[in-house]
Amino acid sequence: MITLKGAEVSAKIKEQVDELYKGITGSKPKLAIVRVGERPDDLSYERGALKKMEAFGLLAESFSFPCDISDEDFKREFSKINKNPEIQGILLLRPLPSQILEKDIEQMIDPKKDLDGISPYNIAKIFAGEESGFAPCTAEAVVEVLKTNDIDLTGKKVIIVGRSMVVGRPLSMLLLKENATVTICHTRTENLKDTCKNGDIIIAAVGRAKMLDGSYIGKDAIVIDVGINVDDNGKLCGDVDFDSLEGIASMATPVPGGVGAVTTAVLAKHLVMAALSQAEH
């Protein structure tokens, strides 16, 4: 079984970003990471994003707010970041605490700075298969892993396990654009194992530690693991039991070291694309 390493995909995306970057004449593109509270997974993602921006030669600034900030106060602060011409892209760590109306922020965010595709404007573009919108970075990272590794998607049976707005749903649309035959499974799916076994490519995005093992995977299938969980021993793991795939799957992404590293590379690419389009206007 071939291990599909995120670092290699990230390196290829860096080449694309370097090429795009040549079009930028002014100051370096700058990302704003907006965080409310101190949730460990937010902090971990933030650290990864800051590191990646630095590695890609881009700027990033964290804006953090107390977890009890009022809806009004947060919106005022968010609006300042949203309008700041020195910031070309925004990553909002979610979910927000319940007192903040997240739906309003989705409407508020400038679609041109909305690098993680949360605004209705970008969602509608992804749904329609248009190139010009920003897809959620994790969903796009999955497509990047497949395409960078020259895995042909045309006509292939791709099984997505999970129907979230962050991965499952947008990913289904991105894969349709690549001419894959897409099946979306979820907690209510009957005979999940049979459905998965029938797929050429299985994408796990459920958020349950090692939920899928080799018994779900058909011979020579390709497995992409989007999950980031902690196992019983406190170790980071995916939605897939990686070791159990040996001798069954033809290729698979590990966790850590798989899709996660690609997600922040896609974020960097989106930042440079955003800076370019804002420079044009």
Next chain:
Amino acid sequence: MITLKGAEVSAKIKEQVDELYKGITGSKPKLAIVRVGERPDDLSYERGALKKMEAFGLLAESFSFPCDISDEDFKREFSKINKNPEIQGILLLRPLPSQILEKDIEQMIDPKKDLDGISPYNIAKIFAGEESGFAPCTAEAVVEVLKTNDIDLTGKKVIIVGRSMVVGRPLSMLLLKENATVTICHTRTENLKDTCKNGDIIIAAVGRAKMLDGSYIGKDAIVIDVGINVDDNGKLCGDVDFDSLEGIASMATPVPGGVGAVTTAVLAKHLVMAALSQAEH
């Protein structure tokens, strides 16, 4: 094999509309049908919609424009209809001639009057599985046919053939909301027959006369035909060869007399919902 008749589903939707209608105290809700040119299928759909609105006790007015109307002139006229407070809902017959920038109209249309779900605002809501948006009427009509006939969708394998923005894509999201396991097939799908045969429910939305016959259908599956085509003898027919399903499918919709009749009933329901929400504001 049971024939799932559109008229029966439409009658049930009328009961819901009559119930909703009780909340309306002012003048009757009014639909604007906007048509550019004289394409036969537009004229046929328009006639059906006018008839249905009348049958449901609702108002409708056609606004037709010459097929060579300029982008600027059409936008000015469309804007008047869009802002007219006496019109609560708009149905724009599409595609528009190429000189009109259809994307601009999708952005322009008031989401509260956008009964056929073409604005990014409504598309994003359907994508997220939110109740408050308007889905494209044809996609929602398919769900109505299934639900009105007490066909349980939870965990069922639903195969959609066709990935258009009018049916396939939005329908996949509506069916996910009903907890179906959804597969989207299209022209590039390999082994379409095998995939279809494996489904509990097959939805044909390809736009090719009688493309699917009994050999694509598993024993006791349910077949919903969204196609409206003309066969070699000039007769109206669907994407499915209805007669060939006998002894194989458990239930199927005919063409004509199936989904089409339900689409305009959904349009009427959306009009009354739009009128109610506009009266509230």
